[in-house]
Amino acid sequence: MQVTMTVNGREVSGDVEPRTLLVHFIRENLRLTGTHVGCETSYCGACTIQVDGNAVKSCTMLAVQADGATVKTVEGLADGDQLHAVQEGFWERHGLQCGYCTPGMLMSAASLLEQNASPSEDEIRHAIEGNLCRCTGYHNIVRSIEYAAAKLRGEEPAPPDWTLDFEGVS
Amino acid sequence: MTTSVSAMGGIVRRKEDPALIAGRGQYVDDIRLNGEAVMAFVRSPFAHARINSIDTAAAESMPGVLAVYTIEDVRDLGPVLAQVPVGVLRPLLADGAVHHVGEAVAAVVAENSYVARDAADSVMVDYDPLPAVVDMKAAVTGTDRAHEGAESNVLVTWFSHDWWPGVFELEDHRPAIAEAKQRDDVVVVSQEMLNQRLIPTAIEPRAVLADWNHGYDRVKLWSSTQMPHALAGAVAKTFGLPSNEVHVVAPEVGGGFGAKLNIYPDEILTVFASKDLNRPVRWTETRRESAFSTIQGRGWVATATITGTRDGEILGYELDGIADMGAYSQNFTVAIPVLGLFVAQGQYDIPLAWQVACVQTNTQTTDAYRGAGRPEASYYIERIIDMYAAEIGMDPTEVRRKNFFKKEDFPATTAIGLTMDSGDYETNLDTLIADVDYAGLRSMQAAAREEGRYIGIGVGTYVEVCGFAPSVLAEFGFGWDAYGMPTSFSGSGLVRINPDGSATVIIGTGPSGQGHQTTWAQVVSDRLGIDFDNVRVTHGNTAESPTGVGTFGSRSAAVDGAATYEAAEKVSKKAADIVAHMLEASADDIRFADGGAHVAGSPGHKVTWAEIAEVAYKPHKGPEGFEAGLEAHAVFSPGNATWPFGSHLAVVEVDPETGNVEILRYVGVDDCGNRINPMIVDGQIHGGIAQGIGQAMFEEAIYDEDGNLLTGSLIDYPIPTAGDLPAFELGWTNTPTDVNPMGVKGIGEAGTIGSAQTIVNAVVDAVSPFGVKHIDMPLRPKRVWDAIQKARG
Numbered sequence: 001m002q003v004t005m006t007v008n009g010r011e012v013s014g015d016v017e018p019r020t021l022l023v024h025f026i027r028e029n030l031r032l033t034g035t036h037v038g039c040e041t042s043y044c045g046a047c048t049i050q051v052d053g054n055a056v057k058s059c060t061m062l063a064v065q066a067d068g069a070t071v072k073t074v075e076g077l078a079d080g081d082q083l084h085a086v087q088e089g090f091w092e093r094h095g096l097q098c099g100y101c102t103p104g105m106l107m108s109a110a111s112l113l114e115q116n117a118s119p120s121e122d123e124i125r126h127a128i129e130g131n132l133c134r135c136t137g138y139h140n141i142v143r144s145i146e147y148a149a150a151k152l153r154g155e156e157p158a159p160p161d162w163t164l165d166f167e168g169v170s
Numbered sequence: 171m172t173t174s175v176s177a178m179g180g181i182v183r184r185k186e187d188p189a190l191i192a193g194r195g196q197y198v199d200d201i202r203l204n205g206e207a208v209m210a211f212v213r214s215p216f217a218h219a220r221i222n223s224i225d226t227a228a229a230e231s232m233p234g235v236l237a238v239y240t241i242e243d244v245r246d247l248g249p250v251l252a253q254v255p256v257g258v259l260r261p262l263l264a265d266g267a268v269h270h271v272g273e274a275v276a277a278v279v280a281e282n283s284y285v286a287r288d289a290a291d292s293v294m295v296d297y298d299p300l301p302a303v304v305d306m307k308a309a310v311t312g313t314d315r316a317h318e319g320a321e322s323n324v325l326v327t328w329f330s331h332d333w334w335p336g337v338f339e340l341e342d343h344r345p346a347i348a349e350a351k352q353r354d355d356v357v358v359v360s361q362e363m364l365n366q367r368l369i370p371t372a373i374e375p376r377a378v379l380a381d382w383n384h385g386y387d388r389v390k391l392w393s394s395t396q397m398p399h400a401l402a403g404a405v406a407k408t409f410g411l412p413s414n415e416v417h418v419v420a421p422e423v424g425g426g427f428g429a430k431l432n433i434y435p436d437e438i439l440t441v442f443a444s445k446d447l448n449r450p451v452r453w454t455e456t457r458r459e460s461a462f463s464t465i466q467g468r469g470w471v472a473t474a475t476i477t478g479t480r481d482g483e484i485l486g487y488e489l490d491g492i493a494d495m496g497a498y499s500q501n502f503t504v505a506i507p508v509l510g511l512f513v514a515q516g517q518y519d520i521p522l523a524w525q526v527a528c529v530q531t532n533t534q535t536t537d538a539y540r541g542a543g544r545p546e547a548s549y550y551i552e553r554i555i556d557m558y559a560a561e562i563g564m565d566p567t568e569v570r571r572k573n574f575f576k577k578e579d580f581p582a583t584t585a586i587g588l589t590m591d592s593g594d595y596e597t598n599l600d601t602l603i604a605d606v607d608y609a610g611l612r613s614m615q616a617a618a619r620e621e622g623r624y625i626g627i628g629v630g631t632y633v634e635v636c637g638f639a640p641s642v643l644a645e646f647g648f649g650w651d652a653y654g655m656p657t658s659f660s661g662s663g664l665v666r667i668n669p670d671g672s673a674t675v676i677i678g679t680g681p682s683g684q685g686h687q688t689t690w691a692q693v694v695s696d697r698l699g700i701d702f703d704n705v706r707v708t709h710g711n712t713a714e715s716p717t718g719v720g721t722f723g724s725r726s727a728a729v730d731g732a733a734t735y736e737a738a739e740k741v742s743k744k745a746a747d748i749v750a751h752m753l754e755a756s757a758d759d760i761r762f763a764d765g766g767a768h769v770a771g772s773p774g775h776k777v778t779w780a781e782i783a784e785v786a787y788k789p790h791k792g793p794e795g796f797e798a799g800l801e802a803h804a805v806f807s808p809g810n811a812t813w814p815f816g817s818h819l820a821v822v823e824v825d826p827e828t829g830n831v832e833i834l835r836y837v838g839v840d841d842c843g844n845r846i847n848p849m850i851v852d853g854q855i856h857g858g859i860a861q862g863i864g865q866a867m868f869e870e871a872i873y874d875e876d877g878n879l880l881t882g883s884l885i886d887y888p889i890p891t892a893g894d895l896p897a898f899e900l901g902w903t904n905t906p907t908d909v910n911p912m913g914v915k916g917i918g919e920a921g922t923i924g925s926a927q928t929i930v931n932a933v934v935d936a937v938s939p940f941g942v943k944h945i946d947m948p949l950r951p952k953r954v955w956d957a958i959q960k961a962r963g
């Protein structure tokens with residue numbers, strides 16, 4: 001079947017089987033491999049993208065269901081060389097280790113900040129509950145999103161909370 | 171603009187991140203080769219069964235199917251190689267019988283994954299089910315065998331007093347402890363505790379892509395492995411190639427935690443299929459399949475016993491346990507408990523009598539999962555010491571302090587004959603106590619109890635052993651000999667100054683998120699005064715790094731980092747001679763800083779790295795007779811392992827009506843010696859703590875009595891989400907090691923080793939007013955509620 005959609009600002013089309021998942025269309029047909037597969041069963045969130053402005057786990061949708069939709073993947077998050085605030089936040093606040101969950105996290109975080117410019121720590125934690133990370137313990141992911149929120153509000157982000165105070169013996 | 175970044179304590183954004191945050195990192199499954207075919211497996215529905223027949227005809231005749239393999243096709247290649255080959259090694263495909271649910275029985279290769287999956291589903295296997303051995307205790311006492319014909323399910327029992335006969339002459343502490351028990355001024359506190367089985371759950375499933383080149387009898391293999399060189403050795407040995415014809419690349423690896431630290435049958439079978447079919451062959455595990463195709467961790471049951479006086483002096487610590495090895499021995503399977511034994515006595519200078527029986531069962535193989543033996547060992551000592559403290563009515567921090575190895579004891583010898591490099595446990599615990607205002611917390615707890623709130627405070631300490639060394643441990647299995655790579659766990663670092671003055675650093679590690687490109691660049695930038703942005707670090711590539719051990723056991727900084735440091739030192743020595751010639755000064759007076767070199771005391775008298783490099787590669791411009799080029803390789807073999815340590819504290823609140831546990835605070839004070847990049851160190855601790863909390867509160871791999879895994883998906887095996895965890899508060903102390911030139915110890919596993927017991931100690935403390943003394947992990951609400959009801963009677 002033929003599907004056509006706008007992905008990261010460009011119209012793309014392809015020939016897919018009816019059972020082809022949207023995530024596979026993105027990865028295999030479009031070769032946009034930033035959208036990751038961690039479970040294919042809607043639990044891990046590694047495949048999170050935006051479809052018509054909403055965060056969606058792209059393993060829960062068929063490619064044909066996205067026919068005509070506007071899709072944004074992690075590759076479309078930056079504006080040219082200008083990183084999106086959440087990308088900057090993750091880089092500045094060590095919000096990633098292995099990076100596998102990161103594209104999905106970034107997309108969920110970007111969607112959160114589009115809806116809530118000043119989320120509390122609890123709201124951030126709640127908003128990314130559908131995105132599993134096995135590396136970071138989420139602490140720095142939360143700090144990264146707080147950084148991005150401040151940036152988007154035009155404020156100075158809080159300083160990092162790395163453990164710097166020397167308190168022991170040498 | 172030149173910026174050299176400090177090797178010690180320098181915080182700099184990671185070099186790894188720009189690609190990863192842009193979605194342009196390259197993991198194995200992101201790579202596509204022309205003409206590649208896809209492998210899928212036929213897996214056993216039985217935990218233990220004889221195979222009468224395998225009918226592959228229907229699958230073979232399906233359009234798009236290229237091959238269907240059974241053990242008959244690959245038996246000659248032998249089993250999957252194991253680092254410590256004690257027990258039954260895993261055949262590449264089931265050989266006459268299956269020994270756990272999900273064991274691969276046949277492999278299908280097809281044009282695409284849909285066809286491969288459909289074909290695998292149409293392979294008909296006729297099984298004769300046999301009784302399954304699932305329970306660890308039944309494995310020891312029962313008559314059924316996990317492998318037919320085996321005399322016993324017990325593969326080996328490790329004893330603290332003779333864990334390495336012939337190398338260590340050790341005192342058997344059992345008689346003295348038995349005698350102490352007879353004293354009438356002692357208490358004996360004993361508890362059986364489960365350290366449940368876990369599923370590592372890296373978010374990236376494992377993936378492999380093999381490409382055999384017949385023209386050159388050479389194979390290239392991309393794998394999400396933590397140990398590329400060992401894999402290259404294993405492939406070479408299996409296929410009769412020299413190791414230099416096997417090129418393994420571990421590109422971005424999406425989390426490992428020990429689960430990617432094995433040779434797996436799929437890695438060998440894709441190579442075999444690629445050779446057979448003359449096409450690249452790929453396999454990517456599904457999440458569901460991961461529970462069968464990737465190792466699991468932990469799975470111990472043990473009784474811990476402390477014998478001690480009423481004023482807190484411990485006269486003996488005993489552990490009598492069983493560890494579940496699963497169906498086959500893979501990389502380090504039966505030796506995982508030995509890693510536990512290394513830290514069995516925790517931070518305490520106490521007599522030790524420890525024994526752990528390793529049993530084979532009809533479940534998935536267990537092996538290293540973050541901490542690997544050390545979280546288990548730390549859990550047992552730290553839980554039982556809390557129970558002992560409760561029994562004698564002493565504050566748990568006091569009991570610990572009373573039995574610590576003292577600062578002046580270091581280097582300290584443990585009960586099993588190992589030497590701990592450095593330690594200052596009291597200062598570390600004091601730092602924690604001061605940071606949290608421990609006395610204030612206890613008053614808060616008492617006040618809350620007055621209001622009917624059940625707040626608990628738990629403290630847990632740990633000693634880790636990492637950066638495994640010395641070289642002689644290779645004879646115990648701490649090396650890649652079994653994979654045809656006779657090495658000890660020495661680190662490898664190569665530093666090359668390129669003709670344009672940039673630096674390439676090649677290390678022998680196989681990281682999965684630990685930020686090695688960043689930290690190693692810091693080390694080289696600092697040693698050579700070279701611009702941080704001008705240093706490129708590569709890893710996970712056997713064609714580039716002369717040797718390599720990979721990344722595991724919190725070893726990379728202490729061993730490979732030290733090798734890189736030494737390689738940079740060698741480069742700086744040679745470069746100093748070149749610069750001395752260029753600036754007409756003495757080599758001893760050359761200093762490297764700010765993107766080049768200058769003469770000490772006259773910073774204006776300088777050259778840039780580009781200028782130095784040009785001379786290095788145009789020898790006519792250099793000193794008489796010097797060897798052209800500017801690079802050095804160092805293999806670093808430390809004289810000892812390193813022994814980080816720490817103290818953690820959790821504050822929890824339990825709702826006795828529901829059993830629900832809320833973590834109010836989590837504080838860790840860790841000591842990993844000098845820290846290269848504190849930001850990365852913090853991140854490692856955070857992730858480690860999260861995994862320990864995952865074990866303490868949520869995760870458990872459960873098999874039914876027939877050996878079916880009931881928790882194979884992310885719904886029934888819930889790893890922590892952001893909403894489950896608190897923000898972490900970290901402090902630190904610094905007790906450097908002298909076993910490597912940077913004084914660094916390692917931090918990858920510390921958080922995990924310190925945290926499970928801290929949470930359980932806190933929860934038990936919270937519900938102790940009901941008379942609860944212990945609750946087995948994971949502390950899900952139902953289990954906590956049950957414990958309260960039971961204690962209430």
Ligand code: FES
Pocket residue numbers: 036037038039040041042043044045046047048057058059060
């Ligand atoms: S791959 Fe879609 S949620 Fe895991």
Ligand code: FES
Pocket residue numbers: 095096097098099100101102132133134135136373424425683
């Ligand atoms: S950074 Fe590895 S899973 Fe999140």
